[in-house]
Amino acid sequence: MLQNKTITFLGAGSMAESIIGGLVRHNVVESQQIIATNLSDQGKLNYLEHTYGIQTTSDRSEAIRQGDIVILAMKPKHVKEAIEDIQQATNSHQLFVSVLAGIPTFYIEDLLGSKAGVIRTMPNTSAKVGASATAITKGRHATDIQLHEVEQLFSSVGTVTIVKEDKLDAVTGLAGSGPAYFYYLVEAMEQAAKEAGLTADEASAFITQTIIGVGKRLQSTSKSSKELYEEVMSPNGTTEAGINVLKAQKTQEAMCKAVTRAISRSKELGEVFTKTK
Ligand SMILES: NC(=O)C1=CN([C@@H]2O[C@H](COP(=O)(O)OP(=O)(O)OC[C@H]3O[C@@H](n4cnc5c(N)ncnc54)[C@H](O)[C@@H]3O)[C@@H](O)[C@H]2O)C=CC1
Numbered sequence: 001m002l003q004n005k006t007i008t009f010l011g012a013g014s015m016a017e018s019i020i021g022g023l024v025r026h027n028v029v030e031s032q033q034i035i036a037t038n039l040s041d042q043g044k045l046n047y048l049e050h051t052y053g054i055q056t057t058s059d060r061s062e063a064i065r066q067g068d069i070v071i072l073a074m075k076p077k078h079v080k081e082a083i084e085d086i087q088q089a090t091n092s093h094q095l096f097v098s099v100l101a102g103i104p105t106f107y108i109e110d111l112l113g114s115k116a117g118v119i120r121t122m123p124n125t126s127a128k129v130g131a132s133a134t135a136i137t138k139g140r141h142a143t144d145i146q147l148h149e150v151e152q153l154f155s156s157v158g159t160v161t162i163v164k165e166d167k168l169d170a171v172t173g174l175a176g177s178g179p180a181y182f183y184y185l186v187e188a189m190e191q192a193a194k195e196a197g198l199t200a201d202e203a204s205a206f207i208t209q210t211i212i213g214v215g216k217r218l219q220s221t222s223k224s225s226k227e228l229y230e231e232v233m234s235p236n237g238t239t240e241a242g243i244n245v246l247k248a249q250k251t252q253e254a255m256c257k258a259v260t261r262a263i264s265r266s267k268e269l270g271e272v273f274t275k276t277k
Pocket residue numbers: 010011012013014015016037038039040041060073074075076078081082083085099100101122123124125176177
């Protein structure tokens with residue numbers, strides 16, 4: 001389906017690189033069928049070209065003209081100027097795929113001013129290792145065939161779930177931002193490991209394998225998360241001692257608030273930028 005398509009990345013930051021890495025590694029398209037362009041960082045374009053064997057250019061309009069599929073990968077606050085900048089180079093046969101947090105499909109459709117298909121997605125940076133949990137949804141003009149093209153594209157970097165657009169903000173706060181919550185906790189575990197005399201390498205090996213084990217266990221059991229942590233706790237043992245500290249610090253409440261706040265921030269991003277159209 002994607003074999004003969006040229007994929008242009010408008011924006012060449014960390015999310016674009018995560019997706020490019022997956023596409024190249026899985027030979028979803030030839031690396032020369034990928035074009036990346038950005039606002040100003042030529043060094044980053046050189047790096048991407050060198051690392052992944054893709055094409056890059058600072059001529060954004062030319063990059064767009066060549067793209068069958070255009071991935072919008074700039075920050076939400078830059079989407080208006082970015083699309084206005086290349087709008088003349090677009091056509092209604094192209095497919096536009098947004099990875100932008102909060103920005104609704106109708107806003108992009110209106111900026112494009114054509115019947116070009118728009119698909120909104122929310123991947124996460126685990127795309128870089130083929131383990132993103134990506135949600136996708138289609139806008140007014142996108143076809144089911146285009147939705148399945150995008151499903152195929154993101155399948156190369158992890159799992160893909162098709163959802164209604166009104167769920168995208170929830171997925172953004174939960175899974176788009178999700179990796180950061182875990183990395184933040186890992187930072188604290190590393191600190192505790194260091195204070196207890198483990199080397200950085202030892203700490204990293206134990207923490208990483210523990211997280212991988214948790215992920216695999218969650219994938220393979222029907223037990224609830226509560227049952228799973230209770231299974232680790234012996235009465236008056238080490239885990240209970242640790243969990244009691246987390247309870248005293250209201251850690252679950254804090255995590256719940258963090259995800260809820262990220263979801264509302266995604267909604268705000270949509271409202272702020274669509275209102276200032
Ligand atoms: N970083 C993450 O974990 C995730 C990010 N996203 C979304 O991905 C998007 C990009 O995020 P990052 O890669 O983290 O940002 P970044 O700051 O690393 O990259 C942004 C890129 O956009 C380019 N850009 C800015 N204005 C432009 C313009 N007018 N024309 C062309 N390119 C332009 C910049 O030059 C840069 O290459 C955001 O909208 C974000 O919401 C989505 C899921 C996860």
